[in-house]
Amino acid sequence: MKSIFKIILTTIAVLVIAKILPGVHLEEGFMTPLCVAIVLSLLRFIVRPILVILTLPITIVTFGFFLLVINAILILLVDYFIGGFEVNGVLTALLFSILLSIFQSILFQFLKEDVKQPNRRN
Numbered sequence: 661m662k663s664i665f666k667i668i669l670t671t672i673a674v675l676v677i678a679k680i681l682p683g684v685h686l687e688e689g690f691m692t693p694l695c696v697a698i699v700l701s702l703l704r705f706i707v708r709p710i711l712v713i714l715t716l717p718i719t720i721v722t723f724g725f726f727l728l729v730i731n732a733i734l735i736l737l738v739d740y741f742i743g744g745f746e747v748n749g750v751l752t753a754l755l756f757s758i759l760l761s762i763f764q765s766i767l768f769q770f771l772k773e774d775v776k777q778p779n780r781r782n
Contacts (some may be wrong), residue, residue, distance in 0.1 A: 685746040
């Protein structure tokens with residue numbers, strides 16, 4: 661259930677970022693951003709670990725900043741797979757991935773489970 665909420669929140673974040681960031685175009689409606697969120701989560705689950713392992717030496721040399729490039733590549737792959745989603749260039753994909761990460765970290769705070777209080781004896 662939590663992953664469904666994460667996809668919905670990612671869909672909202674994609675909608676907001678597409679409105680803010682020039683160079684990112686979405687078709688009207690809710691289905692295209694939903695498809696973007698689903699495909700992006702699948703690519704992050706399947707493709708991202710492979711890319712991270714293959715580029716581990718350059719990631720270590722750049723102190724992890726190459727992970728931003730990997731995230732931009734994933735955004736460009738989503739652009740390739742989803743017809744109503746268009747990102748103009750690598751720099752725009754990089755900015756999109758940074759903004760999406762920021763939005764997701766803020767929005768996912770709402771999904772954190774409450775910390776259970778220890779049992780108190782009266």
